[in-house]
Amino acid sequence: MVLLKEGNDPIQRGDQTVRFGETPDLEACLRNQVMTERQDTGGCCITCEAGDQILAAKAAGPVWVIRPRGSGSCQLVGIPLPSLGNDDYLFEHLNGRRFMQLLPLMHFLQQLVKDIDWKCPPSRACFVFDDPSLYWHSYGFLNYHELAAHAARHNYFAAVATIPLDSWWVNGRVAATLRSCYPRLSLLIHGNNHAYKELVALTNGRPPLMVAAQALQRMGRIEQRHGVVVPRIMEAPHGLIGEAFFAPLLALNYEAVLVTTELLVRNRSHKAWPVCVGMDMTETLGPGLPGLPRIKMSAAWPNAVILAAFLRQPILLAGHHYDAARGLDLLSVFAGVINNLPQVTWASPQGIIRSNYKEFRQGGTLYLKLYSRAIRFLVPEGVGELFINRPWLG
Numbered sequence: 001m002v003l004l005k006e007g008n009d010p011i012q013r014g015d016q017t018v019r020f021g022e023t024p025d026l027e028a029c030l031r032n033q034v035m036t037e038r039q040d041t042g043g044c045c046i047t048c049e050a051g052d053q054i055l056a057a058k059a060a061g062p063v064w065v066i067r068p069r070g071s072g073s074c075q076l077v078g079i080p081l082p083s084l085g086n087d088d089y090l091f092e093h094l095n096g097r098r099f100m101q102l103l104p105l106m107h108f109l110q111q112l113v114k115d116i117d118w119k120c121p122p123s124r125a126c127f128v129f130d131d132p133s134l135y136w137h138s139y140g141f142l143n144y145h146e147l148a149a150h151a152a153r154h155n156y157f158a159a160v161a162t163i164p165l166d167s168w169w170v171n172g173r174v175a176a177t178l179r180s181c182y183p184r185l186s187l188l189i190h191g192n193n194h195a196y197k198e199l200v201a202l203t204n205g206r207p208p209l210m211v212a213a214q215a216l217q218r219m220g221r222i223e224q225r226h227g228v229v230v231p232r233i234m235e236a237p238h239g240l241i242g243e244a245f246f247a248p249l250l251a252l253n254y255e256a257v258l259v260t261t262e263l264l265v266r267n268r269s270h271k272a273w274p275v276c277v278g279m280d281m282t283e284t285l286g287p288g289l290p291g292l293p294r295i296k297m298s299a300a301w302p303n304a305v306i307l308a309a310f311l312r313q314p315i316l317l318a319g320h321h322y323d324a325a326r327g328l329d330l331l332s333v334f335a336g337v338i339n340n341l342p343q344v345t346w347a348s349p350q351g352i353i354r355s356n357y358k359e360f361r362q363g364g365t366l367y368l369k370l371y372s373r374a375i376r377f378l379v380p381e382g383v384g385e386l387f388i389n390r391p392w393l394g
Contacts (some may be wrong), residue, residue: 096300
């Protein structure tokens, strides 16, 4: 790979639309995609030669090509690498707003080691709606029965992140919908009282273990009274969770927590994160709590979804009832984009966390690298030895 300095054809400021090629040299999730950066990354165009394949181009011309060289090839990139400061992280340069400074290098390294690297399951996706109570058959613009029917019609899964404080009453029709449509429509635990920063440290003097336990106790009423499955997966209100909650959630057998990488890092600014935080399939928090990365339903969501597929991360697209203000057509658009990505499967958040592992096989020996405390795995024929790697043990 060769990175070119700016030449006679610099990319004009504002030229941020990137069109990816269709060559097999590109990862399948990137082929023929059109993505728009929202931050200027500069660079220059590349003059193509005979035999070159364009991997990515802007309006002014190619910015990433692959050129045959002997029995191999050389990749030329006209976008400079990011300049990382002491407090910078890679995810700040590979996200829905900016990606071209880092994506070619990440792609190059990924292809370089693909024959000896861990194998990931297909990308798994689910919509998440924050806050809805279950008092009535609808919450704001979101009707639960219509959502379940729409999900079945357009082939997607959705989860409702309800607040435990609101669990004192559940409408019978809603409970029946949740029972009959599980796991296509499922529940999540959304904090406890939904107070600001309630999952960061002490909440009104109450220790984290007490807060996490009360959330479980409250959601347990829904299971006992209505027979509705409530997976032990926590989504923190406002995306904020602190280190003080990692061990208590594990002690109470929570399987995972949904996190926003940027907020997670900012909330723990007094401690150093590795520069590659947020770049793996799932972030392991504290003594082994899986942190599933989520994507906000924002203007940059298509980019973020494609990049999540590229990084082999779960695709958890989170929004609110007002995202359905004009009906569920927006979800049809989201689902269409995700369903057009190669090898994407839909699952509930619990289904995602139970399939959160990587594998590597050598003859009759299979190695599993876990990104979850509990998985479902069918050992293939011909495997005589199984080794389990748990990264949180160091």
